[in-house]
Amino acid sequence: PDGTMRYTNLTNGGPLFVYVKDGKILRTTPIDLAEDDAESWTLEARGRSFTPRRQATLSPHALGMKSQVYSDKRILYPMKRVDWDPNGERNPQNRGKSGYERISWDEAFDLVASEIRRMKTEYGPGAIAAAPPAHHQWGNLNYWLSALLRFSNLIGATRVEFSPISWEGWYWGATHHFGNSIRLGLPGFYGTVQDCLDHAEQIVFWGSDPETTNGIYAGFEGTERRLWAKELGIEFIHIDPHKTATAQLLGGTWVPVRPGTDAALAIAIMHEWMVTGSYDKDYVASRTTGFDEWEAYVLGREDGVPKTPEWQEEETGVPAHVARALAKQWAGKKTYLAAGGLGAGFGGPCRGGGGAQWARAMVMLMAMQGWGKPGINFGNLQMGAPQDYNFYFPGYADGGISGDVVNSASVMHNYVRMPHIVTINPVKQAIPRQRLADAIVTGKAEGYYWDGFSAEGQFVKMEYPRPGFSPVHMYYRYGASSLGTVPGSNRMVEAYRHESLETVVTQAIWMENEAKFADIILPACTSFERDDISESANCAGYIHHNQSQLNHRVIVMQHKAIEPLGESKSDYQIFAGILTRLGMGAMFTEGGCSDLTWCKRIFESTDLADKISWKAFLKKGYYIVPTPADHAAQEVDMRWFAEGRTKNLPEPNPLPAVYSQGFGQGLGTQSGKFEFVPGSLKRLGDLDPARPAVNRYMRPPDTTTRAADSPWPLQLITAHPRYSFHTQSDGKNSAVNEIADHRVLVDGHRYWIVRMNPEDAAARGVADGELVKVHNDRGAVLCAARVTPLMARGVIGSWESCAEYDPVDTPDGPVDRGGCLNLLTPARTMSRMADGITPNSCLIQITRWADVNATEEAAA
Amino acid sequence: MSAKWTLTVDLDLCVNCHNCVLATKDEHIGNDFPGYSAAQSGAGVDTIRIDKHQRGSGTQVELTYVPRMCSHCDDAPCLKADSTGALRKRADGIVLLDPEKAHAPELEALCPFGMIRRDAGTGAAHLWSFDAHLLDAGWEMPRAVQACPTSALQCAKLDNDALAQRVARDGLEGFPGMEAAKPRVYYKNMRRLTHALVAGTVLQETDGRPDCAAGITVALHEDGKERARTVTNGFGEFAFAEIPPQADRIELRLSTPDGAEKTVPLELSHPHPVEIRL
Numbered sequence A: 001p002d003g004t005m006r007y008t009n010l011t012n013g014g015p016l017f018v019y020v021k022d023g024k025i026l027r028t029t030p031i032d033l034a035e036d037d038a039e040s041w042t043l044e045a046r047g048r049s050f051t052p053r054r055q056a057t058l059s060p061h062a063l064g065m066k067s068q069v070y071s072d073k074r075i076l077y078p079m080k081r082v083d084w085d086p087n088g089e090r091n092p093q094n095r096g097k098s099g100y101e102r103i104s105w106d107e108a109f110d111l112v113a114s115e116i117r118r119m120k121t122e123y124g125p126g127a128i129a130a131a132p133p134a135h136h137q138w139g140n141l142n143y144w145l146s147a148l149l150r151f152s153n154l155i156g157a158t159r160v161e162f163s164p165i166s167w168e169g170w171y172w173g174a175t176h177h178f179g180n181s182i183r184l185g186l187p188g189f190y191g192t193v194q195d196c197l198d199h200a201e202q203i204v205f206w207g208s209d210p211e212t213t214n215g216i217y218a219g220f221e222g223t224e225r226r227l228w229a230k231e232l233g234i235e236f237i238h239i240d241p242h243k244t245a246t247a248q249l250l251g252g253t254w255v256p257v258r259p260g261t262d263a264a265l266a267i268a269i270m271h272e273w274m275v276t277g278s279y280d281k282d283y284v285a286s287r288t289t290g291f292d293e294w295e296a297y298v299l300g301r302e303d304g305v306p307k308t309p310e311w312q313e314e315e316t317g318v319p320a321h322v323a324r325a326l327a328k329q330w331a332g333k334k335t336y337l338a339a340g341g342l343g344a345g346f347g348g349p350c351r352g353g354g355g356a357q358w359a360r361a362m363v364m365l366m367a368m369q370g371w372g373k374p375g376i377n378f379g380n381l382q383m384g385a386p387q388d389y390n391f392y393f394p395g396y397a398d399g400g401i402s403g404d405v406v407n408s409a410s411v412m413h414n415y416v417r418m419p420h421i422v423t424i425n426p427v428k429q430a431i432p433r434q435r436l437a438d439a440i441v442t443g444k445a446e447g448y449y450w451d452g453f454s455a456e457g458q459f460v461k462m463e464y465p466r467p468g469f470s471p472v473h474m475y476y477r478y479g480a481s482s483l484g485t486v487p488g489s490n491r492m493v494e495a496y497r498h499e500s501l502e503t504v505v506t507q508a509i510w511m512e513n514e515a516k517f518a519d520i521i522l523p524a525c526t527s528f529e530r531d532d533i534s535e536s537a538n539c540a541g542y543i544h545h546n547q548s549q550l551n552h553r554v555i556v557m558q559h560k561a562i563e564p565l566g567e568s569k570s571d572y573q574i575f576a577g578i579l580t581r582l583g584m585g586a587m588f589t590e591g592g593c594s595d596l597t598w599c600k601r602i603f604e605s606t607d608l609a610d611k612i613s614w615k616a617f618l619k620k621g622y623y624i625v626p627t628p629a630d631h632a633a634q635e636v637d638m639r640w641f642a643e644g645r646t647k648n649l650p651e652p653n654p655l656p657a658v659y660s661q662g663f664g665q666g667l668g669t670q671s672g673k674f675e676f677v678p679g680s681l682k683r684l685g686d687l688d689p690a691r692p693a694v695n696r697y698m699r700p701p702d703t704t705t706r707a708a709d710s711p712w713p714l715q716l717i718t719a720h721p722r723y724s725f726h727t728q729s730d731g732k733n734s735a736v737n738e739i740a741d742h743r744v745l746v747d748g749h750r751y752w753i754v755r756m757n758p759e760d761a762a763a764r765g766v767a768d769g770e771l772v773k774v775h776n777d778r779g780a781v782l783c784a785a786r787v788t789p790l791m792a793r794g795v796i797g798s799w800e801s802c803a804e805y806d807p808v809d810t811p812d813g814p815v816d817r818g819g820c821l822n823l824l825t826p827a828r829t830m831s832r833m834a835d836g837i838t839p840n841s842c843l844i845q846i847t848r849w850a851d852v853n854a855t856e857e858a859a860a
Numbered sequence B: 001m002s003a004k005w006t007l008t009v010d011l012d013l014c015v016n017c018h019n020c021v022l023a024t025k026d027e028h029i030g031n032d033f034p035g036y037s038a039a040q041s042g043a044g045v046d047t048i049r050i051d052k053h054q055r056g057s058g059t060q061v062e063l064t065y066v067p068r069m070c071s072h073c074d075d076a077p078c079l080k081a082d083s084t085g086a087l088r089k090r091a092d093g094i095v096l097l098d099p100e101k102a103h104a105p106e107l108e109a110l111c112p113f114g115m116i117r118r119d120a121g122t123g124a125a126h127l128w129s130f131d132a133h134l135l136d137a138g139w140e141m142p143r144a145v146q147a148c149p150t151s152a153l154q155c156a157k158l159d160n161d162a163l164a165q166r167v168a169r170d171g172l173e174g175f176p177g178m179e180a181a182k183p184r185v186y187y188k189n190m191r192r193l194t195h196a197l198v199a200g201t202v203l204q205e206t207d208g209r210p211d212c213a214a215g216i217t218v219a220l221h222e223d224g225k226e227r228a229r230t231v232t233n234g235f236g237e238f239a240f241a242e243i244p245p246q247a248d249r250i251e252l253r254l255s256t257p258d259g260a261e262k263t264v265p266l267e268l269s270h271p272h273p274v275e276i277r278l
């Protein structure tokens, strides 16, 4: 009636209705389910019944997307750096400084294709590196694991490999104790919503703020379930240097801890359980190994130091009496441990120098209390909602159209269900994303692969350059977020300007962050301007059944709602254009499939095609997968193990060969039991001394020393931003920038914020809203101070992942006014062979910007 | 008496997520709704804003997030003072600011509660229109209410009787200081703003070292009379969330399960964490 057309789309923060009028997006809203959509489930617990709200809820960053589509930072035309001449001077030293000129798509495609050809002819395989972001706009077609992977396999490229950045400590640490290579070491979650609401008496949140991170990709679906827990009288404890949004909503006891030292607190809790005998002795005896050896360390028989609450107080700052109370409270109540935002994993502490120690301690705590018994499990009601776990629809790690059966989960279902041309990357060279800058600047890098199939897979080394392959001379960057998201990103600037890098191509939507370091910029469009198809929160392999966070499984047709802005194109079309120049267009598009044709092929490969016709789906835009009526019968994660039964969960790992005792018998560890001292780490011998088989506490490098005269007396934590999704919906005139807890407007510029305790602020004369220089010997970032009692003393809280990089030269040296705090974080690994990122925490100082300037003026 | 739109805000449920703010910006940035509201420019105007209010301190500090927007007052001072003719109140209770007259310079000052805001880009004045253009088109609720994940915001079209019933049932209150204007935005759990929070921890010595004292009865006395009573939790924590701000001569009387007692005088204005050692 009002002349609008209603389309659907899907974001990192939930599905949207997209209302379009006269070719423009008018509004985007959450999807309220219709009457003819599948019924919502009802869950009975403690004599009450609970049914979720019939809405697919949205995160703030999803509601900011319209402002991003129409941002004035959109790149509307292909561009070339003015002083980059492929046939003459390339001026790498000017990257990030010089401007751009508009070129046509024909020129752009020709240029990129000829550079690809030249790299291969002049240098041979390996000379081109392709680097994706961790995630971007949703879709099974236009995703980096789909179209980009197909493209880079077809041209042959050195892979820029992630470490498991979201998982780190779980992957490098916890995995070894319970043999869980699926989900890269995260605990499972099946049936835990029902079990928690039925039986749990308390939830311990440890580095877990689901009201901020929404698990991952999940809108506010878990919020309602946590409010039910509150209604049922379940109690809450929050161990975090920040009094989180979750702690504020649910209430409960806040235990602030010095970042990175958490393992000491956990070990002291175990100490208390050991000395008071308040742990599950039968479980430990029958379901675990290595307890004696672990106990010898904890009680001090090994090193003469009992790991008492007093012992941990010095490390963590948590008063001994609080640690003792925590141990007692925990042992006395059926407890769900919410470690990380998923409840079953992640968490700021897993991404620090002490990350592996912490995650290892988390699973040990649970093993001591009978992990898997009723009311005793991992979770915070974020994951494990009632759902149909058998209905097949692919998630992004299923590989989309990549045809890559090695580097995606395509081979599991996708490739067989949607037969398409296999692609294989013949370049057996890779660079860890963390070491990319070193690889370019020093010509060398090494790291370790991630592997989702066995605990030992992570011991396989990656070396650059690999014998017989060329070093990298052309960098194909997809997205433009690194300066905000890669720890120690200050190194990237030098790398971009290194003369060995002859060509930098960036395929991006917005002119932001590192985009300005490119030689050629290819403008991609947003997901509102192209067709795609996908399921909300389904990321497949990385976190099998990640969509279990949702109250309703939602499959979405991501309509092309508006025409691409300017001359921007879908990523798929950009790749097709380049590959056509290289004689591989038809192979890439399989004979000219459009975006929409691929959507239909994907649709037909899924269980959805049995439920609704393609036409009806296109028209309606979404489908709600019904939940089986017997959902309450879902087996609870680890219950089979606690009860010594055969494993019976809907997940594909461990592989048959990983079992020691026979298929489905026990865990994927050497013994088949939970190992307090893991066999896999023992077999490693002393190759990785800082990750010993016995999880001894070692003070991580980036914690405040007790010496008062350090130049860097504060610890900075960079958690995941509440209002943006990493760089997405930040900067670029996003409506999100207006939120005073996201950015603050000072003198016409919107500054990234750092939260500080009133006492830390007073000690530096800093007032709320004032500009401060956040600095250490790696660099300096200009931020606005948010003075708040929600931060523990000595800890500065901020977010990682800002979109803007805006370096300015000041009399005090260069500072970034964009807010890239990763310029200050360490690039070091967790231990020699645990190749994880460790940005949480880093040591810094905060100085009032007005004071810096006053000092400068006095000196002048 | 015809039914009028009413918004309720539950202060226990607002999590500062800003979905209401962002949904409202999404609706109004770049979109003209003739007769209802003018398009907002750039990053928009905060016609809804989230204020903060702090109680308590230390680990027991409490922040309350307070969504504020035009309250569509029934006895609106803005309307009384308006000489521009831009403001009008509809039969369904909604106060609208005519986009055609929104450039009048005096508009911002007409709302004594600061709920008329000027768009720095276009110069037009705005208030939260309750998304009347959507309600008139058959939507059940404004964008802010739809996007609120905790249902802290709820709306309903109620006649005066139904409203009075709901006010009594849910203990709803208008925003302090706005009573005379008869606002149609009501707050639930207002005690978070109007009352004091007295919280603390009790410790006791066991084997020569401090321990959290669980199970201690704490009674709060005002002018010698007991006002409230609670028991410390496993961390020795106690909290009283509804102490009238004007209360004076407060003391806490503690008694342990084995009969020991202790009395601690308190100053309400004293913000520091209360740590009591038995």
Ligand SMILES: Nc1nc2c(c(=O)[nH]1)N[C@H]1C(S)=C(S)[C@@H](COP(=O)(O)OP(=O)(O)OC[C@H]3O[C@@H](n4cnc5c(=O)[nH]c(N)nc54)[C@H](O)[C@@H]3O)O[C@H]1N2
Binding pocket: A133, A134, A135, A136, A137, A142, A165, A166, A167, A348, A351, A478, A479, A480, A481, A482, A484, A485, A486, A487, A507, A508, A509, A510, A524, A525, A526, A527, A571, A718, A719, A720, A725, A726, A727, A728, A800, A801, A822, A825, A839, A840
């Ligand atoms: N200090 C610190 N650093 C951290 C972390 C931390 O906890 N602390 N966490 C780490 C974690 S867990 C993660 S996952 C990473 C995230 O790090 P990144 O993955 O680097 O972050 P994003 O902002 O998601 O990057 C997405 C990029 O893709 C672009 N993009 C979006 N959609 C499209 C599209 O359709 N096409 C194209 N061509 N481009 C698109 C965006 O503009 C953006 O540049 O950050 C890590 N960094």
Ligand SMILES: Nc1nc2c(c(=O)[nH]1)N[C@H]1C(S)=C(S)[C@@H](COP(=O)(O)OP(=O)(O)OC[C@H]3O[C@@H](n4cnc5c(=O)[nH]c(N)nc54)[C@H](O)[C@@H]3O)O[C@H]1N2
Binding pocket: A059, A061, A165, A166, A167, A206, A207, A208, A209, A212, A213, A214, A215, A216, A217, A239, A240, A241, A242, A244, A257, A258, A259, A260, A261, A262, A340, A341, A342, A345, A346, A347, A348, A349, A352, A717, A718, A719, A720, A721, A722, A723, A724, A725, A726, A801, A840
């Ligand atoms: N809005 C939003 N949601 C997101 C994302 C986003 O960018 N924005 N990113 C998504 C992605 S890719 C991921 S991987 C997940 C990440 O999800 P998480 O890993 O769970 O999130 P973080 O914010 O890193 O950490 C959670 C909490 O850990 C605390 N913390 C930090 N260091 C320490 C410490 O040393 N000890 C203790 N005890 N606590 C500590 C922080 O204060 C924070 O409250 O979030 C996902 N969800």
Ligand code: SF4
Binding pocket: none
């Ligand atoms: S075992 Fe089952 S899944 Fe495998 S081929 Fe046979 S029927 Fe298909």
Ligand code: SF4
Binding pocket: B013, B014, B015, B016, B017, B018, B019, B020, B021, B050, B065, B067, B144, B147, B148, B149, B150, B151, B152, B153
């Ligand atoms: S959407 Fe609801 S919970 Fe979020 S800030 Fe607004 S009122 Fe508060």
Ligand code: SF4
Binding pocket: B069, B070, B071, B072, B073, B076, B077, B078, B079, B095, B110, B111, B112, B113, B114, B115, B116, B127, B181
């Ligand atoms: S809140 Fe202000 S603008 Fe709104 S009706 Fe009341 S007086 Fe008028």
Ligand SMILES: [Ca+2]
Binding pocket: A009, A526, A527, A528, A529, A530, A531, A532, A558, A559, A560, A561
């Ligand atoms: Ca789309």
Ligand SMILES: [Ca+2]
Binding pocket: A738, A739, A740, B046
């Ligand atoms: Ca603002």
Ligand SMILES: [Mo+4]
Binding pocket: A134, A165, A166
């Ligand atoms: Mo991540």
